[in-house]
Each structure stands twice: as structure tokens, then as C-alpha cells.
Amino acid sequence: MELSIEIFILATLAFGLMAYVIGRLHKQLGSIMTILGSLTIFGGIAYLGFTGGLTGETAYLTFTQFEISEFGLFFAIIVSFVFAMVSFFNPFFIKQYKYPALYSMLFMFSLAGAIGVFFSSNLLYLFFFFEFVVWTSLFLIPMGRSKKAASWYYGFSAAGSFMLLFAILMIYNANNGSFHISGIGSVTGTTQIIVFIFMSGAAFTKLGAFPLHIWLPKVLTNAPDPVSAVFSGGLEKLGAFVALLAIVNMGGIGFIIPSIDMYFGQMIIATLGALTIVFGTLMAIRQDDAKKLLAYSSMSNGGYILVGFSMLTSQGVAGGLYHIVAHAIASTAAFLAIAAVARVAGTTKMKELGGIIHKMPVTYMVYLIAIISMAGIPPMGGFISKWMIFQAVIDKGMIFIAIATVFGSIGSFLYVFRPLAALFLGQELPQFKKTVKEAPFFMLLPMIILSLLSVYTGVLPGVIIDFINKIFVDMQLNYNIVMNGFAIEGYTSGIEGVGPSLLNPLLIACVFGVGVFVAFLIFIVLKKSKKIDLMDTYTAGNFVYTEEHLHYSVDFYAPLERLYEKYIHIMKNFYKSLANKVREFGAFMKYFFFTNKPEITVFWIVALMVFLLWGDVL
Amino acid sequence: MIEILMNIGFGLGVATFGFVLQTAMGGINRKIAARLQKRRGPKWYQEFIDIFKLLSKRATSHGWIFDFGVIMALGGIIGTAMFMPITSSIVAFEGYDNFFIFVYLIAVGMLGMAMSASGSGNPLASIGVMRALTTMLAYEVPFMVVVMTIIKLTGTSSLTGIAVAQQTGDFNWFMIALPLGFIVAVMSLMGMLGKKPFETYIAPAEIASGPMVEYGGKQLGMLFIMHEITIFIEVSLFVHLFLGGAETIIMFLIKYFIVYAVLNLVSNVLGRFKIDQVVTFFFKWPLFFAVVQAMIAIHLGWVI
Amino acid sequence: MSAILLIAVPLLAAFISILVKKVSPYLLLLVSLFALVYPFFMDMSDVIIGGFDSPIGINLVVNKFALTSLIAVNGLFFLVVAVNIAQYKKLSSILLVALAGLNGLLLTGDLFNLFVFIEISGIAAYLITTTNKKPLQTFNYLVAGTVGSSLYLLGLIILYNMSGTLNMADMATFVEGNGMYTLFPFLLMFIGLGVEAKLLPFNSWVKGILGHSNNLSGAMIASVYATAIALVFGKLLAGVFQIEGTLALIIALVLGITILAGEAMAYASTKAREILLYSSIAQAGIVILLFTVGLGAWATFFAIANGVSKFILFGVVNRLTEEVGSDEMDQLKGSFVNNKLIGVSFTVAALSILGLPLFFGFVVKMNSLIGFFEPDFVSNLPGGNFIFPIIILVASVIEGVYFVKLLTKLWYKDSDVKVNFTPLFKYVVVVLAVALIVFGLFQGEVEELVASLINPGGVFIWN
Structure with missing residues (x-):
């Protein structure tokens, strides 16, 4: 079977419209349309993509052109999958929204835009879809908690997309008026540097990378819970897509730094990526809101993608691509798990929550698996990508980048554990004993699927590695990842008798399984323990009867936070003062030019005339 | 298939070996420390007695996550230990003893224990976990920088590979080749082992043993086993990375004993840091030395 | 049928309407x-008027550009009048004069004739703004x-003195x-037109007028007049000035x-009307810029798209202000x-101004x-090819932030x-909002339309 990609885009839009019309009649039915729609789209793209049935012909959207590229397909499958998974949550949250029908429609529209971005071969229409995603997703955000987040989002997104536009127009200019996507690679000289800077800027904004990250925590915290998942798992990946086009596709930019044998452009991207990791990690550690914590973790993971890409080696780029998959799956699952908790508990603030695990064990397991993957611990997908990125960074011998990656990796243990301890574990607070119950089946289903995939990507990386190799071929990059049976081959040492570094995720998973089995055996053969209440704990002789007093969840990492809390608002203050400067400039101009005094106008008229005459006569 | 089963059996053997070795070492070192303090000290097999006594006792449990965490902790650590080479040729899964497995798979065990401790509902346990994680953030970064330098130099992240590189003479033992890095690694190792001055997260008199506060009976016994194997992993890691690994099992035992005993002695004369002091300590000199070492070794190529 | 009727009929009707007040709105x-x-x-x-061939006599230029402008401006004019006339019956005669002037x-x-029409439409505009009930501002x-x-006239006199012609096409060949010699008169004329076109140092009147505008004057000045002046200014910039x-x-x-x-x-x-008026100042700047650098064909449509959007924005905001009694954003939230219907149209207009895809503005x-x-x-x-695109893009970012703020306040707050x-x-x-979407969707057709404005030489005003 063959279908054009435009059919998918049009179908997504049609599903959106249908969701709207039906949503007007019945809220839930409308949101169920989003499930049907995004599942259909995901299924269609994935099936046809793998069987080679997708074409780029246009019969209806004749103004633009599509091409089916492997990397477009890669991103489209991931993002539509994230949408499909999140859509299951829509019916359960739809009642909270001010405009339920609109929500369903815009949800589908953003998906349509994202697909458009990934397959456009005309850069102008790539931008068209890029902007389309911006404004459709824009109106989803204020349906959540705060309205301000939307304008932050728009400000940064607009800055990002206009940077992209400028780069695209520069390419257009340099390629004699052609908008074809292959033009990115053929620019040279100063234009190349400008294009690189601006495209990277666009990628940084979308990915929420330092120093253009301010919108990300705001949006992910305040957007409706499913939308946060979509942003973190799906729409953020548009940034990775642009990063792939810019950083990887354009190759080395600028001069070569001799001592480390890297291009200056690479170095800058890697450094900023490293800063993103460190900054995101430090900020995530100190958050009290679980969603905000995950938001900063998204940011820091975006940094890994950038670091991976900027290495421009097989391991690095493949690691970055693999991390996109792993993080999309894990962070979607984590956000969904938190959303499921928020739905019944009514808050995502960790200091107000505790002991949710006793009522929501499945959600807890989903969250656990997700954070294991996010922290890069085997046997989950995140481990493999981080391993490859580490390999690449070490191979390049970049110490400071290495410090950042390690710091982010260990730091992630700290912050992912935070919701685990404060929100799920600890004392079961009395206010949740009655009200909270496990999420319904249709919310558990996507979460379980995501968890299984997290494990799958962590155990059998072969399929994805093959896909990544195909992307390399498709992008005409000279990279390749060798699979040695079930193992991924790393770098080969120059030393005799030492084989290449191997990573066999299947083996690790099996050995881990054996370990757990042995531990379980030890546990089960020994005497059965007596079950006692949570309040029945060692209190050093005090009598404590309130659960809150035995629940350690406020200021969890206080001693650590104290070390850096002075410096955390630097970037935020920078943007705030930037906004203030604009406002002051505007107020000044208003004050200066818009008084009731025509003299000022006359003064300027005279001044301009004098200026002209001066210039011409003297 | 048979081969894999053999390997797995072998791996389990390594884990058991590690457990026995470290538990004995622990006992011996308690004896040494006691003699230094002019005490008689416990018998060298006292720790075995403790553990088996605990395992045989009926315990209390705070819910399924409390038990599940313990299983996950022990399972993760056993799994990690199974990859550990003892000598360059005695290794369960040849070629797959990647350094990163030890760093990250060990984390599963840690996570399991942390989870279980938090699940007990005791705030002291949570505080202990918090301190443990914070300490980890502190010591792991300088250590990893040094190890990355080694990996960069040898070009492999396989542990036996690194050991072989030192044995064949391509490099000196890295404790000599990278002296600054070695100092850093020693400090980091003390942090890993939770020895003074970095034992803030257990801090018996202060937070009632931290993570362990709620445990008793078989759970505590299993955590003890886990703890012993963890130390085995960490010390062997150090031996392979910096002391040129071992050609024979005797050499391994000797090196292992020296490392552990020296650290133990050092830690016995030191006091305890506060948790923020731990962080600032590691991020000051050890990290600085680690970076300097890496610069010298990688960019200047000065390796002794 | 001659184009002169477009001027003569409204003028005639204006006289008649003074005589028969009752039917004047219908007229x-x-x-x-x-x-x-x-x-x-x-x-x-x-x-050709008065039997003298150009360049001696006064002539009316009828071409595609004029046609496009006429349809757009008269269309907007008709809509503004149709929506508001019931409220402002007394102004019928003045509005007829305004129509003739526009x-x-x-x-x-003819350059001098242009001055006359500027004055005619200007006087009508002053009278329309009296309905704001802010005499000082008017x-x-x-x-x-x-x-x-x-100033425009002064510049023109100097030019006439030098060239001896008032005809635009003739002047263009002289210039x-x-x-070198025409720079000073051009500056005078630029400033003169700049006042009406709301360019920055000369536009202090805008805040007083649009900041207190009502249903009629807001849409009239910000949408109809702005479009017309921008197009005329553009005509001179692209066709005459060097x-x-x-x-x-x-x-x-x-x-x-x-x-x-x-x-x-x-x-x-923070006031809704002020936001819109300052935004229209910036938009006017962009339109004039496009004309100046020779991108007149798209500038024409830029002006029209902006006029349509501003019609919706000012119309809605003025109506809201009238009812709520304040145009503070927080009061309107x-x-x-x-x-919802009005809201959606407003949103479409705003998004179109921001240049977001699916809409004409994009x-x-x-x-x-x-x-x-x-x-x-x-x-x-000066400044090369790329400075002004960057300025436009930076401006678009700022614009986006305040429009999104406005939109989220208007949509998502409870009140x-x-x-x-x-x-x-x-x-x-x-209908206008739908038109913005339709023009936004059929991009190919719009591009053809625009291309048809330009003849092979690249000059599009005099074809």
C-alpha cells in the first residue's frame, strides 16, 4: 500500500476538526476522537514507514513538497507515538479545561504540524509547519494552571522560529532562490556560520537548552498535565530535529582548535549543551513541584542530545538519536504518571503529597521504570544512549564536557529519587487514604506500554540502532554503529589483545534478572516477616501520632541547595530585565513622543532637515 | 545455551567469592583496628555470624515496597558483581566487563535500597538516603573524570582491557602513571565505601544509622550481604583500574587486602564531615586535581 | 465608464445629503x-481631466495597483459605515466627503491634486474624530x-520650481x-506624508485619537485611513521618489x-486600545519600509491585510470598551x-498580524x-539587505508576546x-476573519495576484 504523507497531515487535521465538532456535542467523545486520530496516524506512519509505503507526492497541498527521509520518519514515529499515548489521558482530563472541544482540536493540529515539519523538503514550509505547531500548542497551555506561561512560551518560541526563518532565508539567498532542504549543506563561508548560529539558536529554543530554556519549566509546570507530557516527549523533539539538521548535517563550522582537534562550532554547542545539563540538573534538584522537576530534567536531557550531536562521531550522534527515543518514552511515562497522581490528589507539589504508592502501585512502577531510564541506569533505554554519549565524549577527550555529563548523570539520581521518596513513598498521609485510588485501565494502558518500551529499548537496541544506521546512510554521513550480535561495539583500543568495548544490554538485563532471582530466592526461603504499620517506626523514644511529622519531604536536598541557591536566578533575571528594558524603552518613547506638545514633533522635523542639509552641503 | 548457563553460574560464583572475601576482610580489618586501639576486637569471622544470625531471625516489614526494594538492591548488586573480573583471565563474561556497567548497574542496587528505606516511612531513613545520594554526587564526579582519562588513554572501557594494558607494559600502573588521579581516586574510594570522613549518611549517633534504621532480621541481613558485595565491587574496581589488575588470584587477594586495609586505617583516625562539607570538599581539590591530571595526560600527553 | 465617478458621485451625494438629512445615511x-x-x-x-493631456493636465491613473487599493479601501470603508452608521447618522455627509477624498x-x-485630496480627506478625518469627544486631541x-x-506642499513647490511639472509620472522621469537636488523636497514630502502615515517622530497625534477612539473613528482611522495613506505613500515612494x-x-x-x-x-x-494603536504604528513602519526598498507589490497586500485585521481588532475592542467602560486589559479579561465567535475572529485577526501560518498575514x-x-x-x-529583516523579526517577537498576553487574558480568565x-x-x-483564513490557505493564488501587479520591468505603479 502506498499513501502520501499529505494524506496523513490532512487526515490529522480532519480528525482535529471532527474532534472539535463532536467535542461541542459531547466533551469526552471529542477527546476520544483524539485517541482514534493519533493512534491511526501513528499506526499508519509507522506501518507504511517501515514497509516503504510512504510517498511525498502532493495532490492537495501543492504549494509545498514532501520527501520521505529516514530521519523524518524517525522523528515522526516517535512524536506521533507520544501523541497517541498521551491522547489516552485526554478523556480523563477533558473536564478540567475551559474549552474542551478546542483542546481536542488543537491537540490534533499540533500533531499535524509536527508531522509536516519532519517531512517537508521545502524549508519555507518546514517553517510554516514549525510556526503552525507553535500557535496551535500555544493555546493548549493556558488551559492549565497559569496564563503567563503562554506568553513566555510564545516569546521564546517566536524568537526561535524567527531565528530558523532567518537561517532559511539566508540559505535561500545563498542557493539562488531555492528552498530545498539539501541547501542547508551547500552554504559556505560567512553565510554558513550565520546559518549555523541561527539554526542552532532555533534548536536550542525548542529543546529548551541553556541559555534559552526559561520557557520550558514554566510551560511544563503550568500546562495541563497531558500537554506537559506532549511537550516533553514530543514537541520538544522538534528542537532535536532542527539540531540534527544544523549541527550534524552542516558538520564542522568555524576553525579547528588544534589541541582537541575539534571545530569551534562543535566546541560551542558542546559547551552550551554541558551547561544545559548542569543547570537543568541543579535546578531540578531543588524543585518542590514534581512537574517542574521533570521539566528541568527534560532540559538537562536535551543537553545530552546536544552534547551527543556536537561530538560529530558515530557514537555521539547515534547516542544523541538514541537518547531522543529513550527520553521521549521515559519522560512521557514520567509525566503521565505524575498526571495520574495529580488527577486524584489534585496537586503535584511534593510537600503536600506522600505515600501514594499504597493506593497507586502500578503508577508507581511506571514512574520507577521511567526514572530508571531517565537516570541512565540499566536495563532501560536511557543507559544505552548515555553510554554511547559517554564513549563519544571520552573519545574526544573533552574533560569539561565529561564533568558535565557525569554530573548530570549522577545528579539525575538525586532528582528523580525526590518524587519517588516524597510523593510515592514515605508516610501515607491521611487525606489521601480515602480519596486516592489507582488510575483507570485506559490510563494505565499507555503507561504500561511506555514502560515496556523503556525496557525493550534498554534490552534489545538492535532495531533502533539499525534505524539510526539507516539515517546515517540517508543523510550521507560517514557514521556507523556496529552491532556485534546483541552487543553494541564501542571504540577499539590500540592495545594488543584488547577487543573493542562492548555493551551487551541483553546480557546485562539477563544477569540483572538472575541477580534479582537469587535475591528473591534468599528472601523467600527465609522466615516470613511480620507486617507492621508505617507509623510503627523508630522515633528515638518520641511519641508521634501525625503522619506529616514522620514524612520527610520538604527541602529534601537542603544542605546541597544551600551551596548554590544564590546563583540560580541569573538567567531568569536576565530575561526579566530584558523584558523590562523593552518596556522601559517603550515607556520612554511614549513619554517622549506622545505628549500633548506638538513642539516635539516640530523639533524633530527641523532636526531631520538640518541633518539632511548638513550631510549634503558640508 | 549451556555456555551461557555456565557463565551465569560462574558469575554467581564470582559474586559469592566477593561476598566471602569482603566479609572476611571486614572481620580482619575490624580486628586490626581494634588492635591499634588496644582492644582485643571481635573474631575475624564475626561478620559471618552477624549476617547468618540476622538471616535466621523473624523480622518486621513495612509493606511490599520495603521488601521489594531489598530484593532489588541485593539483586542489582549480585548482578553487578557477576560482571567483575577477578584476574585478567578469571572473568565470567569476557569482553563485556564494561566500566560503565559497574557504575550504573550498581546504581540499581543503590536505588532499590533507597526506595526500600524511604518506603519504611521513617524520616531518618529518608535523611540518610538524601545524604547518601548527595555524597555520591560529590565523589563520583572527580572519580569519573580520572577513570575517563584512563579510558581515553587505553582506548577501551573494558575493565580487563584496562588491566591488561597495565600488565603488558603499554602503561605503568595507573597509580604511578597518573599520580594526581590516583590521589583523587583514593579519596573517592573512601567516599564510595562510606568510610570516615565521608560516612555522613550512616552517622550512627546522629541519624540512627540513616537508611538502615528500620531494618532487622532477614532484610537487614540481605542488606549486609549487599553492602559487603558493594565494597567488593568498588575495591576490585580500584585494583583493576589503578593497581594493574591481577594476573593471578593471589596477587588479586594481596592487592585487595592492601587497598582495603590502608583505607580502613586511614579512616580510623579521621572525624566525620558534615554533608555540605563533603560536597564542597570533593568539588574543590579532588575535582581540581582530576581535571589537572586529565589535562596533563590527554592534552599534553605526559603520562609517567 | 470613467473612474472620475468614484470621486464625483460621493461629492455630489455629500451635497445632496445636506439638503435631505433624513435619507443621508441610506445615501x-x-x-x-x-x-x-x-x-x-x-x-x-x-x-484626463479638463481636456489637457498629461503631463499638463490633471489625470487619474487607473491600473491594477489603483484597482486593488480602491477595492480594499472602499470595501473596508463600506463595512465600517455599514456597521456603525446607525449610531452616527449625523456624520453621513462628512463620511461621503471622506470617501471622495480617499x-x-x-x-x-498629479502631485498637487494629491495635496488637495489629502486636505479633503484630512478635514473629514478631523471631523470624524470629533465624535471621540476629546476636543483637545482632535x-x-x-x-x-x-x-x-x-510641509508636503512646501516640498512640492520646490520640486515644481525645479522641474516645472506636477504630474507624477513626469516627475519620476525628471527625478x-x-x-541629488531633489533630496530636500523629498524629505519635506516624506515628513508631510509621514505625519498621516504615523511614522515615529511625527505621529504624536495618534495616541490622542486612537487611544480614545470609538466604534466609528477607531476603525475608520486605524483601518481605512491607514490603509489608504499607506498605499498612497507607497505609490510615491515606489513611483516618484528617489x-x-x-x-x-x-x-x-x-x-x-x-x-x-x-x-x-x-x-x-496595558490598555487594549493603546496596544493596538502602537502596534499599528509599527505595522505602518513596516509597510512604508517595504515600499521604500522596492517590495511594493507585497507591501500593498501587507497594508491591506493589516487594514482588515485592524478593522476587526479596533472594532471589537472599541465595542468592549464602550460596554465595560474601560480599556484596561485587566478590566476586559x-x-x-x-x-466565542467574536473572540475567534479577534484571535484570527491577531494571529494574522503576527504572521502565523494558515492566515493571510503569514x-x-x-x-x-x-x-x-x-x-x-x-x-x-543603508545597513545592507539583512538589517531590516532582522528588525522586522525582532519586532514580530515583541509583538507576539503582547498579543499573546492580550489573547490569553481575554480568553482564559474567568469573568x-x-x-x-x-x-x-x-x-x-x-466574514473578514474567514477571508483572512481563505487568503492564508490559497497562497498560490495570492502569489499570482501579487505577481500580476508587477510588470516585467519591476516597476508596478505606472503600468
Whole structure:
């Protein structure tokens, strides 16, 4: 079977419209349309993509052109999958929204835009879809908690997309008026540097990378819970897509730094990526809101993608691509798990929550698996990508980048554990004993699927590695990842008798399984323990009867936070003062030019005339 | 298939070996420390007695996550230990003893224990976990920088590979080749082992043993086993990375004993840091030395 | 059928309407409808008045550009009148004069005649703004407008003295050979028109007028007049003026500052009407800029798209203000919760101004920007080809932030603001919003339309 990609885009839009019309009649039915729609789209793209049935012909959207590229397909499958998974949550949250029908429609529209971005071969229409995603997703955000987040989002997104536009127009200019996507690679000289800077800027904004990250925590915290998942798992990946086009596709930019044998452009991207990791990690550690914590973790993971890409080696780029998959799956699952908790508990603030695990064990397991993957611990997908990125960074011998990656990796243990301890574990607070119950089946289903995939990507990386190799071929990059049976081959040492570094995720998973089995055996053969209440704990002789007093969840990492809390608002203050400067400039101009005094106008008229005459006569 | 089963059996053997070795070492070192303090000290097999006594006792449990965490902790650590080479040729899964497995798979065990401790509902346990994680953030970064330098130099992240590189003479033992890095690694190792001055997260008199506060009976016994194997992993890691690994099992035992005993002695004369002091300590000199070492070794190529 | 009817009929109707006051609103409606329909049936040939051939006599230039402008301006005029006439019956005669003036502006091919029409439409505008009930502001407008037209006249006199012609096409050929000497008169004329076109140092009247505008004056000045003046200004910039040397520097500075400061001022405002008026200052700057650098064809449509959007924005905001009693954003919050249709149209108009895809604004903004990047494009303003696109893009970012703020406040806050809009107004606004979407969707067709404005030589005003 063959279908054009435009059919998918049009179908997504049609599903959106249908969701709207039906949503007007019945809220839930409308949101169920989003499930049907995004599942259909995901299924269609994935099936046809793998069987080679997708074409780029246009019969209806004749103004633009599509091409089916492997990397477009890669991103489209991931993002539509994230949408499909999140859509299951829509019916359960739809009642909270001010405009339920609109929500369903815009949800589908953003998906349509994202697909458009990934397959456009005309850069102008790539931008068209890029902007389309911006404004459709824009109106989803204020349906959540705060309205301000939307304008932050728009400000940064607009800055990002206009940077992209400028780069695209520069390419257009340099390629004699052609908008074809292959033009990115053929620019040279100063234009190349400008294009690189601006495209990277666009990628940084979308990915929420330092120093253009301010919108990300705001949006992910305040957007409706499913939308946060979509942003973190799906729409953020548009940034990775642009990063792939810019950083990887354009190759080395600028001069070569001799001592480390890297291009200056690479170095800058890697450094900023490293800063993103460190900054995101430090900020995530100190958050009290679980969603905000995950938001900063998204940011820091975006940094890994950038670091991976900027290495421009097989391991690095493949690691970055693999991390996109792993993080999309894990962070979607984590956000969904938190959303499921928020739905019944009514808050995502960790200091107000505790002991949710006793009522929501499945959600807890989903969250656990997700954070294991996010922290890069085997046997989950995140481990493999981080391993490859580490390999690449070490191979390049970049110490400071290495410090950042390690710091982010260990730091992630700290912050992912935070919701685990404060929100799920600890004392079961009395206010949740009655009200909270496990999420319904249709919310558990996507979460379980995501968890299984997290494990799958962590155990059998072969399929994805093959896909990544195909992307390399498709992008005409000279990279390749060798699979040695079930193992991924790393770098080969120059030393005799030492084989290449191997990573066999299947083996690790099996050995881990054996370990757990042995531990379980030890546990089960020994005497059965007596079950006692949570309040029945060692209190050093005090009598404590309130659960809150035995629940350690406020200021969890206080001693650590104290070390850096002075410096955390630097970037935020920078943007705030930037906004203030604009406002002051505007107020000044208003004050200066818009008084009731025509003299000022006359003064300027005279001044301009004098200026002209001066210039011409003297 | 048979081969894999053999390997797995072998791996389990390594884990058991590690457990026995470290538990004995622990006992011996308690004896040494006691003699230094002019005490008689416990018998060298006292720790075995403790553990088996605990395992045989009926315990209390705070819910399924409390038990599940313990299983996950022990399972993760056993799994990690199974990859550990003892000598360059005695290794369960040849070629797959990647350094990163030890760093990250060990984390599963840690996570399991942390989870279980938090699940007990005791705030002291949570505080202990918090301190443990914070300490980890502190010591792991300088250590990893040094190890990355080694990996960069040898070009492999396989542990036996690194050991072989030192044995064949391509490099000196890295404790000599990278002296600054070695100092850093020693400090980091003390942090890993939770020895003074970095034992803030257990801090018996202060937070009632931290993570362990709620445990008793078989759970505590299993955590003890886990703890012993963890130390085995960490010390062997150090031996392979910096002391040129071992050609024979005797050499391994000797090196292992020296490392552990020296650290133990050092830690016995030191006091305890506060948790923020731990962080600032590691991020000051050890990290600085680690970076300097890496610069010298990688960019200047000065390796002794 | 001659184009002269477009000027003569409204003028005649204006006289009649003074005599028969009762039917004057209907007369106005009829005539403005006529002015909208008539251009479709008009002969496409220049009209010579008084029997003298150009360049000696006065002529009306009828070409595709004039036709496009006429349809757009008269269409907007008709809609504004149709929606508001019931409330402002007394103004019928004045509005007829305004119509005559505006049509004259767009048609005339004579520079002095242009001055006359500026004055006619200007006087009508002053009178329309009296309905704001802010006499001092209207007076300021009057003073500023008169100063502006006087400067224009002064410049024209100097030019006439040098060239001996008043005909635009003739003047254009004269200017080509004598660029150096014409800079000063051009500056005078630029300033003169700049007053009406809301360019920055000369536009102090705007805040007083639009900041207190009502249903009629807001839409009239911000949408109809702004479009007409922008197009006429564009006609002169693209067809007559030659910009070089210091004049180019001055114009570049004025336009750059107008665009950036306009957006910054809008960002600094909290009143809905002020936001819109400052934003329209910036938009005017962009349109004039496009004309100046020779991207006139897209500038034409930029102006039209902007006019349509501003009609919706000002219409809705003024109506809300009238009902709520304040135009502070915080007072208006949640206004759209109960007026979804109006809200959607408002949103479409705003998004179109921001240049977001699916809407007309995207098509014009993108194509205008592409114009700067055509391989053979050479900017006649200092700073190279790429400074102004960057300015436009930066401005768009600021613009986006305050528009999104406004939109989220109007949509997502809870409130009990309930405003009734007349069915007619709703209908008109929705139709315009749909038009913005339709033009946004059929990009290919729009591009053909624009291409047809330009003849092979690249000059599109005199074909």
C-alpha cells in the first residue's frame, strides 16, 4: 500500500476538526476522537514507514513538497507515538479545561504540524509547519494552571522560529532562490556560520537548552498535565530535529582548535549543551513541584542530545538519536504518571503529597521504570544512549564536557529519587487514604506500554540502532554503529589483545534478572516477616501520632541547595530585565513622543532637515 | 545455551567469592583496628555470624515496597558483581566487563535500597538516603573524570582491557602513571565505601544509622550481604583500574587486602564531615586535581 | 465608464445629503456600496481631466495597483459605515466627503491634486474624530495634520520650481536625472506624508485619537485611513521618489525606530486600545519600509491585510470598551468567554498580524521577507539587505508576546463580562476573519495576484 504523507497531515487535521465538532456535542467523545486520530496516524506512519509505503507526492497541498527521509520518519514515529499515548489521558482530563472541544482540536493540529515539519523538503514550509505547531500548542497551555506561561512560551518560541526563518532565508539567498532542504549543506563561508548560529539558536529554543530554556519549566509546570507530557516527549523533539539538521548535517563550522582537534562550532554547542545539563540538573534538584522537576530534567536531557550531536562521531550522534527515543518514552511515562497522581490528589507539589504508592502501585512502577531510564541506569533505554554519549565524549577527550555529563548523570539520581521518596513513598498521609485510588485501565494502558518500551529499548537496541544506521546512510554521513550480535561495539583500543568495548544490554538485563532471582530466592526461603504499620517506626523514644511529622519531604536536598541557591536566578533575571528594558524603552518613547506638545514633533522635523542639509552641503 | 548457563553460574560464583572475601576482610580489618586501639576486637569471622544470625531471625516489614526494594538492591548488586573480573583471565563474561556497567548497574542496587528505606516511612531513613545520594554526587564526579582519562588513554572501557594494558607494559600502573588521579581516586574510594570522613549518611549517633534504621532480621541481613558485595565491587574496581589488575588470584587477594586495609586505617583516625562539607570538599581539590591530571595526560600527553 | 465617478458621485451625494438629512445615511450606504462595486466595472484606462493631456493636465491613473487599493479601501470603508452608521447618522455627509477624498487619493496622478485630496480627506478625518469627544486631541490632530500637509506642499513647490511639472509620472522621469537636488523636497514630502502615515517622530497625534477612539473613528482611522495613506505613500515612494545619500539614512533611521519603538511602546502598554494603536504604528513602519526598498507589490497586500485585521481588532475592542467602560486589559479579561465567535475572529485577526501560518498575514509577511533575500535584491537603504529583516523579526517577537498576553487574558480568565454585539457586526467580523483564513490557505493564488501587479520591468505603479 502506498499513501502520501499529505494524506496523513490532512487526515490529522480532519480528525482535529471532527474532534472539535463532536467535542461541542459531547466533551469526552471529542477527546476520544483524539485517541482514534493519533493512534491511526501513528499506526499508519509507522506501518507504511517501515514497509516503504510512504510517498511525498502532493495532490492537495501543492504549494509545498514532501520527501520521505529516514530521519523524518524517525522523528515522526516517535512524536506521533507520544501523541497517541498521551491522547489516552485526554478523556480523563477533558473536564478540567475551559474549552474542551478546542483542546481536542488543537491537540490534533499540533500533531499535524509536527508531522509536516519532519517531512517537508521545502524549508519555507518546514517553517510554516514549525510556526503552525507553535500557535496551535500555544493555546493548549493556558488551559492549565497559569496564563503567563503562554506568553513566555510564545516569546521564546517566536524568537526561535524567527531565528530558523532567518537561517532559511539566508540559505535561500545563498542557493539562488531555492528552498530545498539539501541547501542547508551547500552554504559556505560567512553565510554558513550565520546559518549555523541561527539554526542552532532555533534548536536550542525548542529543546529548551541553556541559555534559552526559561520557557520550558514554566510551560511544563503550568500546562495541563497531558500537554506537559506532549511537550516533553514530543514537541520538544522538534528542537532535536532542527539540531540534527544544523549541527550534524552542516558538520564542522568555524576553525579547528588544534589541541582537541575539534571545530569551534562543535566546541560551542558542546559547551552550551554541558551547561544545559548542569543547570537543568541543579535546578531540578531543588524543585518542590514534581512537574517542574521533570521539566528541568527534560532540559538537562536535551543537553545530552546536544552534547551527543556536537561530538560529530558515530557514537555521539547515534547516542544523541538514541537518547531522543529513550527520553521521549521515559519522560512521557514520567509525566503521565505524575498526571495520574495529580488527577486524584489534585496537586503535584511534593510537600503536600506522600505515600501514594499504597493506593497507586502500578503508577508507581511506571514512574520507577521511567526514572530508571531517565537516570541512565540499566536495563532501560536511557543507559544505552548515555553510554554511547559517554564513549563519544571520552573519545574526544573533552574533560569539561565529561564533568558535565557525569554530573548530570549522577545528579539525575538525586532528582528523580525526590518524587519517588516524597510523593510515592514515605508516610501515607491521611487525606489521601480515602480519596486516592489507582488510575483507570485506559490510563494505565499507555503507561504500561511506555514502560515496556523503556525496557525493550534498554534490552534489545538492535532495531533502533539499525534505524539510526539507516539515517546515517540517508543523510550521507560517514557514521556507523556496529552491532556485534546483541552487543553494541564501542571504540577499539590500540592495545594488543584488547577487543573493542562492548555493551551487551541483553546480557546485562539477563544477569540483572538472575541477580534479582537469587535475591528473591534468599528472601523467600527465609522466615516470613511480620507486617507492621508505617507509623510503627523508630522515633528515638518520641511519641508521634501525625503522619506529616514522620514524612520527610520538604527541602529534601537542603544542605546541597544551600551551596548554590544564590546563583540560580541569573538567567531568569536576565530575561526579566530584558523584558523590562523593552518596556522601559517603550515607556520612554511614549513619554517622549506622545505628549500633548506638538513642539516635539516640530523639533524633530527641523532636526531631520538640518541633518539632511548638513550631510549634503558640508 | 549451556555456555551461557555456565557463565551465569560462574558469575554467581564470582559474586559469592566477593561476598566471602569482603566479609572476611571486614572481620580482619575490624580486628586490626581494634588492635591499634588496644582492644582485643571481635573474631575475624564475626561478620559471618552477624549476617547468618540476622538471616535466621523473624523480622518486621513495612509493606511490599520495603521488601521489594531489598530484593532489588541485593539483586542489582549480585548482578553487578557477576560482571567483575577477578584476574585478567578469571572473568565470567569476557569482553563485556564494561566500566560503565559497574557504575550504573550498581546504581540499581543503590536505588532499590533507597526506595526500600524511604518506603519504611521513617524520616531518618529518608535523611540518610538524601545524604547518601548527595555524597555520591560529590565523589563520583572527580572519580569519573580520572577513570575517563584512563579510558581515553587505553582506548577501551573494558575493565580487563584496562588491566591488561597495565600488565603488558603499554602503561605503568595507573597509580604511578597518573599520580594526581590516583590521589583523587583514593579519596573517592573512601567516599564510595562510606568510610570516615565521608560516612555522613550512616552517622550512627546522629541519624540512627540513616537508611538502615528500620531494618532487622532477614532484610537487614540481605542488606549486609549487599553492602559487603558493594565494597567488593568498588575495591576490585580500584585494583583493576589503578593497581594493574591481577594476573593471578593471589596477587588479586594481596592487592585487595592492601587497598582495603590502608583505607580502613586511614579512616580510623579521621572525624566525620558534615554533608555540605563533603560536597564542597570533593568539588574543590579532588575535582581540581582530576581535571589537572586529565589535562596533563590527554592534552599534553605526559603520562609517567 | 470613467473612474472620475468614484470621486464625483460621493461629492455630489455629500451635497445632496445636506439638503435631505433624513435619507443621508441610506445615501451614504448606497454610495459606499457603489464605490465598492464600481471598480470592478471600471475601464482600465487613465482619465484626463479638463481636456489637457498629461503631463499638463490633471489625470487619474487607473491600473491594477489603483484597482486593488480602491477595492480594499472602499470595501473596508463600506463595512465600517455599514456597521456603525446607525449610531452616527449625523456624520453621513462628512463620511461621503471622506470617501471622495480617499478615492481621489488613490486615483490621482498629479502631485498637487494629491495635496488637495489629502486636505479633503484630512478635514473629514478631523471631523470624524470629533465624535471621540476629546476636543483637545482632535485639535492636536488638526495641527499635526496641517503642519504635515504644509510641509508636503512646501516640498512640492520646490520640486515644481525645479522641474516645472506636477504630474507624477513626469516627475519620476525628471527625478531620475537629478537625484541629488531633489533630496530636500523629498524629505519635506516624506515628513508631510509621514505625519498621516504615523511614522515615529511625527505621529504624536495618534495616541490622542486612537487611544480614545470609538466604534466609528477607531476603525475608520486605524483601518481605512491607514490603509489608504499607506498605499498612497507607497505609490510615491515606489513611483516618484528617489532615495539616496543622507535621505536614505534618515528614512532608514525613521523606519527602523518606528518599527522597534512602536512594538516596544505597545509592549509597555496595558490598555487594549493603546496596544493596538502602537502596534499599528509599527505595522505602518513596516509597510512604508517595504515600499521604500522596492517590495511594493507585497507591501500593498501587507497594508491591506493589516487594514482588515485592524478593522476587526479596533472594532471589537472599541465595542468592549464602550460596554465595560474601560480599556484596561485587566478590566476586559474573560471578555471572550461569552462571545466565542467574536473572540475567534479577534484571535484570527491577531494571529494574522503576527504572521502565523494558515492566515493571510503569514503569506504577506513571509513573501515580503523573502523579497529581501532574493539573490538579485539590493536594498537602497543603508545597513545592507539583512538589517531590516532582522528588525522586522525582532519586532514580530515583541509583538507576539503582547498579543499573546492580550489573547490569553481575554480568553482564559474567568469573568462575567457580557457584551452584546449586533448581529451585523458579528457577521461582518466573521466574514473578514474567514477571508483572512481563505487568503492564508490559497497562497498560490495570492502569489499570482501579487505577481500580476508587477510588470516585467519591476516597476508596478505606472503600468
